[in-house]
Amino acid sequence: MSWFTRLIETPKNILKSSSSDAGSPEGLWVKCPRCSEAIYNKELARNSMVCSKCNHHLRMSAQQRAELLFDADTIEQLDTELRSEDPLNFKDKKKYKDRTRDANKKAGPEDAIRNYIGDIQGRTVSASIFEFAYMGGSMGSVAGEKIVRGMEHALERGCPYILIAASGGARMQEGVLSLMQMAKTSSTVNRLNEAKLPFVCLLTDPTMGGVSASHAWLGDIIIAEPGALIGFAGPRVIQETVGQKLPEGFQRSEFLLEHGLIDAVVDRADLRDYLSTTFNHLTDRSFRQSA
């Protein structure tokens, strides 16, 4: 059964404005995918890629997210040297090797995950952040290894670990090896739990398939950005299988919250404060100290 939905679309929301658009020297406006408001690109960037009119959270690159997450000048990227191999010598209409070469050009050579160490309001945190622009954030061997290493950076430093998910699921081109990354990443969560290190998952648009059904749903705290599509099977596959209309808001963050599947929906603007407070609570250990 297919679980990897066709989520990898080229963004159609970038509108090049005509030269007659006075007051936009860069000539780049973005149309909000939800409310269709035309937003000045710089304003959108200033507002963390959130539509100021309707609060729609647009997709972000891993680097943008790192900059949003961490205190300025504390960010270090790790594990940049890992590269995918082609264990199956996979070829569909296109060779896997060509796909990764193209993705390297488009989204950088670090595959679908970037690992960072940085401070959040003065506290060191290890983070693994999915890069959706890299083959739809699909998880193959490199992504799996990087997630495990991200957890291990937290274990070495005794600090919290954050996973920011944005993925269509497992990477088909690495076959069952991709599937096994689910087991690999999920098993490492046991080590974080044993060490009592806080593990927070932030699910963003979209978080599907093999990523949602492994480490991304194993955090001590699981939060989601507003309006994100999150689930196991893709809506199109479900629609085709059950042959009935999907409920309003199905598989969106708010739907998950209502069904008791996540802890909270958190606005991008509140993320750093939210995380700091969570880490304060989970590392206070007042009971143990008084015992």
Add this chain to the structure above:
Amino acid sequence: MANSYLEFERPIAELTSKIDDLSGMGKDSGVNIAEEVERLNGKKDKLVEQIYSKATRAQICQLSRHPDRPYILDYIPHMFDDFQELHGDRAFSDDGAIVGGLANFRGKSIVVVGHQKGRDTKEKIKRNFGMPRPEGYRKALRLFKLAERFEIPVLTFIDTAGAWPGIDAEERGQSEAIARNLQELAALKVPVICTVIGEGGSGGALAIGVGDRMYMQQFSTYSVISPEGCAAILWRDRAHADEAAEALKPTALDLQSLGLIDAIIPEPKEGAHRNIEEAAELMGDLLEKSLDELLNTPLDKLLKSRAERLRNLGAFSG
């Protein structure tokens, strides 16, 4: 019961029916018939050998979901004694797509958990075509924890097209249920042996497929996505499923060469679906040996090597 045959098995089917017809003519027809039957049986053996040894990946995918292929409930009477099926997840319902319980396997108590497809229409619906919902995975987890508490080893048997892609499954946390099992199985404090006996359909298979040993029956498959699903996405056309099957490398031989399984369990020469007794014995012999080895391994060593196996999964450079 009449056998079902796949398209590529047709020459075998034709020869088999010819042999059956001849045998049916009875003894009075003389020695010539007996000789002819013997000759045709010899021919059939060669044909079977030829067809199965040359089966393409797409054909092996078909074999792994052959309508006559034995399911776990077919194997249980041949492999185990004193089976007690245990039902339900204690929270929502009893998912028929996963069965489990206590059993005796060659003198030792075990917990058995496996996917169950249905044979006829009524049972197919009852079993939801072997595609579990969250409550199925949670039932499995309950039995894994039961096994841990009473120090009973776990044998799992994988045979599913995948986890159920339905509205209800999503509402009850399909992702969470699968993820939880992966994490819990990775650290379960008893030996766990996983065997693919049919289709290993992605996350829905893996959710009962993390353990100390991983085996596949000769004509089973294990894949991140079905060939049809893969073709629909990468070729944008399900008609390319055979090419997708080749590309995905989902056969037991493929997984063995990728270093992902410990051994291939041989099947009777025409496949498990033509001789379940022999298939059950071949599987039982290997599992018994494997279980003895694991039971002789100290628990800390067992858990450490399981964690290391999982840690080392993947192929990358740098």
